[in-house]
Structures are given as structure tokens and as C-alpha cells.
Amino acid sequence: DYIFYTDWAWTSFVVFSISQSTMLVVGAIYYMLFTGVPGTATYYATIMTIYTWVAKGAWFALGYPYDFVVVPVWIPSAMLLDLAYWATRRNKHAAILIGGVLVGMSLPLFNMINLLLVADPLEMAFKYPRPTLPPYMTPIEPQVGKFYN
Numbered sequence: 792d793y794i795f796y797t798d799w800a801w802t803s804f805v806v807f808s809i810s811q812s813t814m815l816v817v818g819a820i821y822y823m824l825f826t827g828v829p830g831t832a833t834y835y836a837t838i839m840t841i842y843t844w845v846a847k848g849a850w851f852a853l854g855y856p857y858d859f860v861v862v863p864v865w866i867p868s869a870m871l872l873d874l875a876y877w878a879t880r881r882n883k884h885a886a887i888l889i890g891g892v893l894v895g896m897s898l899p900l901f902n903m904i905n906l907l908l909v910a911d912p913l914e915m916a917f918k919y920p921r922p923t924l925p926p927y928m929t930p931i932e933p934q935v936g937k938f939y940n
Contacts, residue, residue: 804906808899811863815839815898816891819872823886829877832890836869856918858910864901868894 819832840862847860875890 804899804902807863808902811865811902812868812891812895812898815865815869816872816887816894819869820876820887820890823876824883829880830873832869832872832876833866836865839863839865856910856915858915861906861909863898864905865898867901868898871897 815832815836819835822831822835823829843860843862847857847862850860851857871893872890875893876886879885879889
């Protein structure tokens, strides 16, 4: 819903930045610490990117505009995480701390640039108007202050 997106764009950006950074770091660090294989964060981010491309294609096939699903930019941050892991091989805690900070700071930056390229949601709202709601779904205005003069 585009109106919802324009109202909540900043909040959504913050929440998604935190959740996506955490998802990338926790998944990749967990895998790297238990396998010891460097380069796995990039692999992990590539898989998530491909999954999101598939979801974007599915929504587009359902008739939604191409910009309806925005693919997050995970791969550059994951490469930084792999670089931090490679640089701190001897100290696992440093890998988590430095890699986590690098991802936490870079992923929102890359995604902000990514979101600037997305078509204006308000403009899209006029191109793709919402269908009118059936009567049983029409919201009823709350009767606040009904008994006050």
C-alpha cells in the first residue's frame, strides 16, 4: 500500500536496516565460526539477493509495479564482513565486533542509495489506484466523544 509506505518510509527503513544487518551478520558469522570458511557472508548475501529477485518477479507477475519489492543491497556489506573475518582470523570476537559494525554502518547506507532510485510512491499510487473496499471491510469511524457537548 503506497500511502502506508509514504507515511512509514523512514520507520520502515530503520526497522529493515536493523533486521537485515542482523540477519546477515548473525547468519554469516554463525556459519563462518562453525565452518571456518571465509567468503561465506558473500555467499549468504547472494542467496538472499536471488531469493528477493524471485519474490520481486512473483509480485510483478501478479500485476504489481516493478518497484513494489525493493531488493536490498546485501552483497557489498557481506564482502566487508568477509574482509573483516579474513583480517581477524585469530580473534573470533574481533571478527564479530568489527564485521558487525562494518555491516551495521554500510548496509543502511547502500540501501539508502538504493531507495533513492525507487520511483516516488505517491506518484505510483495514482498510476496504480487501490481498489475500493467492499462494504463489510469499510472502516467505521470511532464514536469518540459521543456523550460530550
